[in-house]
Amino acid sequence: xxxxxxxxxxxxxxxxxxxxxxxxxxxxxxxxxxxxxxxxxxxxxxxxxxxxxxxxxxxxxxxxxxxxxxxxxxxxxxxxxxxxxxxxxxxxxxxxxxxxxxxxxxxxxxxxxxxxxxxxxxxxxxxxxxxxxxxxxxxxxxxxxxxxxxxxxxxxxxxxxxxxxxxxxxxxxxxxx
Numbered sequence: 001x002x003x004x005x006x007x008x009x010x011x012x013x014x015x016x017x018x019x020x021x022x023x024x025x026x027x028x029x030x031x032x033x034x035x036x037x038x039x040x041x042x043x044x045x046x047x048x049x050x051x052x053x054x055x056x057x058x059x060x061x062x063x064x065x066x067x068x069x070x071x072x073x074x075x076x077x078x079x080x081x082x083x084x085x086x087x088x089x090x091x092x093x094x095x096x097x098x099x100x101x102x103x104x105x106x107x108x109x110x111x112x113x114x115x116x117x118x119x120x121x122x123x124x125x126x127x128x129x130x131x132x133x134x135x136x137x138x139x140x141x142x143x144x145x146x147x148x149x150x151x152x153x154x155x156x157x158x159x160x161x162x163x164x165x166x167x168x169x170x171x172x173x174x175x176x177x
Contacts, residue, residue, distance in 0.1 A: 012139065016104065016159055016167040019137040021080045025130045026052070026070035028061065036125045038071050040113050045073045045083060085172070087132050090115045094175045095168070104159025106168070107133040136164050 025041055027033040034051070041049045049071035054063040063069055075083050088095075090110055100106040113128045114121050121127065136159055143151045168174040 014138060014157075016136045016138055016163060018080050018084060019076070019135045019141070021075045021084055021135070022072055022133040023075065023083070023130055024052075024070065024072040024133065025049075025128055027128070028063065028069050030068040033126075034068055034071065037128050040119070040125070040128055041071055041073055041130070043119065044113065044116050045075060046079065047073045047075065049073045084132075084134065086116070088172055088174060093173055094177060097165075097176055100161045100164055100176075102161050104136045104161065104164035105134060106136075106164060107131060136167065 023041065023045055025037045027037050038049045038051075050073070051068040052070040052072055054065055054067050054069050057063065057065045087108075087110060091108060095106065095108055099108050109129060109131050111129045113119055113130065138157060138159060140157060141153055143149075144153050165176050169176065
């Protein structure tokens with residue numbers, strides 16, 4: 001066992017945790033497709049999604065500035081843990097090394113919403129994929145977000161790519177390739 005793993009096991013402040021999970025679906029247009037995506041996302045996550053709007057007009061993609069083109073849900077706490085276990089099971093508990101960034105966060109995609117239990121293919125709806133973005137942090141990161149006496153997180157307390165991989169391997173049994 002490495003020194004980093006034994007240190008996090010003995011020190012609660014060094015143990016990473018899931019801060020939030022953002023589930024995102026982009027359909028590229030508003031209307032029936034976006035309504036279907038919102039309904040699917042609400043079924044999967046149990047929360048009402050928020051619409052994302054286009055930041056600029058792109059004629060090549062047929063989008064106008066301010067038009068709703070996607071939806072997202074942010075999960076925290078127990079619902080985030082439950083969803084992450086389910087999403088990782090759908091992925092086969094395997095993640096790519098490229099999925100992790102240098103600050104301990106990671107993301108992966110789920111190609112079909114029909115992979116979730118209880119959802120079946122409906123030709124009227126179609127198949128939708130989604131992105132799952134997981135933000136990990138250690139206790140004490142609040143100092144960078146609080147209103148009074150805001151400070152930056154010390155360098156030795158920040159999560160690294162290796163810390164995130166070790167945490168996901170030990171807590172969730174994920175195989176990183």
